[in-house]
Amino acid sequence: MEPTITLPFSPEQQGWYEKACARIDAGRLQQLLSDLTDIHSPTGAVRDVNQFMADYMSKAGLKSEYRPMNARTGNVVGEKRGSGGGAALMLYAPIDTHLEGDASDRPWAGLTDHVDLRPAARMVGDWVYGLGSSNPKAMAATLTEVATALVEADVPLVGDLILAMADGGMPVNVSERDNAGMSGGVTHLLSRGIAPDFAIIMKPWNWVYHEEPGMGWFRLRVNGTLGYAGVPRGTPGFRSSVVPAAHVILELEQWLVDYAERNTSGVVKPHGWIAGVRAGWPERPAFPSAVTEIFFDVRINPRTSPADVRAQVAQFVADLRARRPDLDLDWEMYGSVPGGSTPPSNWIIQSARRGWEHVEERPHGVPDLLGGQTDGAALRRFGIPTARIGWPWPAEGSPESVAEGLGGMGATYVPDLLPCARKIMYAVIDTLTRTRTELGLR
The missing domain is CATH 3.30.70.360 (Alpha-Beta Plaits)
Known part of the structure; x- marks a missing residue:
């Protein structure tokens, strides 16, 4: 990996960044994560959770819309427009869970009814448990907190911020629900008017990735x-x-x-x-x-x-x-x-790496090799330069017994999410306070 391209913040950008990061509220993030985990959302049936998110985004100051795909499911989009002449940056996360959360999961998901396999939230100190609380709902909650803090800090955006969550992010195919899964939701979203210049997808592992399988x-x-x-x-x-x-x-x-x-x-x-x-x-x-x-x-x-x-x-x-x-x-x-790749030299990859290095206070270096597949590959196949960024996973030191292996991907230590939120905020400020010309766009 080549060294990250250096481009320091101006004093104004540094001030906006610090003000926005100061608005990131760990308690609010944890409560949102608990609320999302408490709304069951198996692949192909995420209407309730995304309608909840549409209302939450609206109250946070975004222009939001629930976009149905059928009677059971749909996607959600929120937007905060800038003054004009900048790029559109989408913060994206899937929101469906990989398991059904009922008797049909047994015995294939394990024989023990661990707290991280249940489609109901439980908070223990700084931890949130429940089916999908880590993947995908910690991502949705963290990106929403970043957007909320940005709005509250009243950062003078030039470009447009898009916040989106979609169904079908899990690598499954649920035939009885219109063959939901396999990036069906984000494909629906991108083929119906959502067309960002750049995207950031949040997923586990504490690196910036420019490609995925x-x-x-x-x-x-x-x-x-x-x-x-x-x-x-x-x-x-x-x-x-x-x-x-x-x-x-x-x-x-x-x-x-x-x-x-x-x-x-x-x-x-x-x-x-x-x-x-x-x-x-x-x-x-x-x-x-x-x-x-x-x-x-x-x-x-x-x-x-x-x-x-x-x-x-x-x-x-x-x-x-x-x-x-x-x-x-x-x-x-x-x-x-198919897999998808963005050139490592692309603006959003370099911006995300600058944010990573700013928070970690060390060079990014070569990330661990990646085998996990996400909707990021679909974003890139649509021609959208996309950076994947995440947090250390799985969380360690859980006070509750959780399933071995990946389990319900439902044990989240909220303090682990906060550095990732600041890294993403850096890329948001870096990208949305510049003109298209500065970003290398026409």
Whole structure:
């Protein structure tokens, strides 16, 4: 990574920045985060939370609008216009949760009813718990607090501030809700009049990223024949699909590790994981399944197309068939989202890095390699230069027991959010108090 381009604030900009940061209210942020967490918003059903946000934005001094996509869901946009002649900067976060928050999550999300898996907020000191309180609702609350503080500080903006939250940010596909997910909400937003010059998306990890991966979803089938538990092994005409699938899983796991290494470039390391295995009937265990399906997600580097990744999976299957002719395999790609990248020299990347360095008091350097996919890739595919910026995650030192792994992404230590808010505020002041010419725009 090249050093960040230095461009100090003028005395006026420094004064505006300090005044705006002084208005950032940790208590108000925590209360908003609790309120958002308390409004259940699974993918494809976020109407209530975004209608709440439209009202909140309006009271904070933004011109706001709830934009329905159907009767159950929609997006929200707030705007604070400047004097004119500047850029439009969008602060963006998704707002849908990755789990349903009901019995359908069990046992796949775990067997214990941890506080971070429940679609209800709980505050303990500086912590907020509940399904999605960290990702995505801490992001929505923090960006809203930045916008609120900016308005209260009465900073003389030249450009326009846009604050937006959308449905469908989770990498899921909920067929019963109009196939919600996979950046459907932000795509709806951007194709219906929201056209910023720059965007900042807040997501976990304490770095500034200029690019993010896409993803490919694959189904690999191991074929056999329908069997019966009462027959001995070696019975002519019976081929298990389940036992050979165990061998395929081990082969696939190693291929995914090699794939990530082979396709790493820039700041993206495109990991892949086996997500699930499906076969047979729980109510008919006497009849071994004729088919066992293996589902996996492969992340896609911005410099690699979904078609290329599809070809790599096809080659893996062909090689496996050649080495194991006893395996009867077929496969398909049933989901694909390209990655997206912004040139590191772009204004918004450099501005976000200046904000990061100002708060951290150290050079930004090379960030940890990234494998997480967000709506930032969609923003960039729409031609919007986008910086991703975040906070240390997951939070450490929780006084409450939370689910292992990613769990409900629902344990937030509010003081961790405040440095990120100041970094974003820096980029907002840096960008929206300048003319388009100063920003390199026409």
